Amino acid sequence: EAAAAVSGTAAPGLAAATAAAAAAASAQSEAQCDAAKKLFAAGAYDAAADSYSAALDTLSTTPGGGSRSDDKLRARCLNNRAACQLQLRRFSEAVADCDAVIALEPRNVKALHRRAVAREALERYAGALEDCRALQALGAASAEVSASCTRLNRLVEQQRAEDSQGRDAAAAPTPVAPSGSGEADAAAAAAPSLTTEGDQAAAKAKAAAARERGGAAFRRGEFKAAAEAYYEAAKHEPLVHTHFSNLALALLKLEEPAHAVTAAKRCTELAPSFAKGWFRLGAAQRAKGNLSAACDAFAAGLPHASPDEARDLRRQLAEARKALDCVPAGIEEVSPLPSPASSAPEAGKPAPWAAGGDKARGKVDLAKAVQTAKRVAELAPATQAGPDELLSLGYSAFERSFLQLWARGKASSQRDTDLAAYLGQLPLDARGLAAFVGDAMSEETLSAFVLAAERVMLPRDAVAAAAFLGRLASVRRFELLWMFQGKAESTAATNVLRAAVATSGGDEPAREAATKYGVKL
DSSP states (O other): OHHHHHHHHHHHHHHHHHHHHHHHHHHHHHHHHHHHHHHHHTTOHHHHHHHHHHHHHHHHTOGGGOOHHHHHHHHHHHHHHHHHHHHTTOHHHHHHHHHHHHHHOTTOHHHHHHHHHHHHHTTOHHHHHHHHHHHHHTTOOOHHHHHHHHHHHHHHHHHHHHHHHHHHHHHSOOOOOOTTOHHHHHHHHHSOOOOSHHHHHHHHHHHHHHHHHHHHHHHTTOHHHHHHHHHHHHHHOTTOHHHHHHHHHHHHHTTOHHHHHHHHHHHHHHOTTOHHHHHHHHHHHHHHTOHHHHHHHHHHHGGGOOHHHHHHHHHHHHHHHHHHHTSOTTOOOOSOOOOOOOOOSSOSSSSGGGTTHHHHSOOOOHHHHHHHHHHHHHHGGGGGSOHHHHHHHOHHHHHHHHHHHHTSSSOOHHHHHHHHHHHHHSOSSHHHHHHHHTTOOOHHHHHHHHHHIIIIITTTOHHHHHHHHHHHTTSTTHHHHHHTOOHHHHHHHHHHHHHHHHHHTSOHHHHHHHHHHTOOO
């Protein structure tokens, strides 16, 4: 009885203390939330996100789990933290925060909208479309939401078509040709390795993981790591165009426009109606100095662009045309110009791939472009020099002259002799060749080198031809460039490497090169 009396006396005091603690926690959370709001307004998104997290931590310590007003504050903190995550391009975290908000408030318009943006950035187009339709059902539809529904419908269909294409390719039997046929080996090398649904699921999971690593590396400014991760994603899912779009952007950030052009071209081949791919291609061509090609790419994207995308495409097209007008007649290519600023591979803004506005966008120095074009024009006669003289002028002059010779009319003994002379002047060690070429190897030049090795080097010396292919494989981004080569190049490499092994009785360098070229000996 005495204990009960004590308990009854203490109960009101304990309740009062609990209420006071809850009120203090709520007040502290409100203060942290207000501080976070000011940080967000100042553009300090990381600090704002941390402040919202602190507010949520404080709410989690509220005695008794908190009141209904605390739930509203919790939803507000989560929702605003999701806005921070979008600005920081942490899209998975943004989705998680929005999920938590919607669990508390299923009709929260801001959370649905932010989750749609994040899901689209993560290429979860079906989920993003579902959120946009939910906004329409809630009466929150706007011109932007309607445009998003139209765009997402198209992206969902494209994604389904790609998935179907991948399944069809995986189910298709490997082509069989007569034994000993170079074409058979090339086909076998290129044949899909995904033969079961389990393989496809594993590849998709690996690609998703690589893409996430790429996005994280990109946000940290580690563009080399981002490019490597996006390239890995593209290897796992070679029919998914967005991997190549992301790869092109990372390569642009690495100031490797030639390789960015290769990746962006692949993106537009896989998805011709993907406006961002054309924007990437235009940006890469412009950075490479191919102003005419940049204009063509920007113009090609316009019919497929949303209003925001079209606005940015037109702006870049106008800038490229203005720069092109300052180039003397007859000059197709100038040294790289400042490229359009690009955002991260995924984005959380209406015009994600042109984020940053004019302040972040590089401006074309027209006077410098004219001076550069004049220097190129002065060097033009040098392309008539011999291959040994061209080496002293650098790789660009050598490449230009070699490609002109390669494209010249029909094959002839004199042309073959000249081609052999050119190839014979290249450095005879892998390190030297890689240093001479640098980052400038293009898809077109690699194709010409491989085909020329078969045509003019193989008849003379199969082992030397195979050694040349081995040195080519040491050039930067070889794997990326080789990924986009066709059947003719695969057959040429197969013929050269097989002949070298047959001639030497087991040439080890040729076997090493075969691994890099995907050739089965």
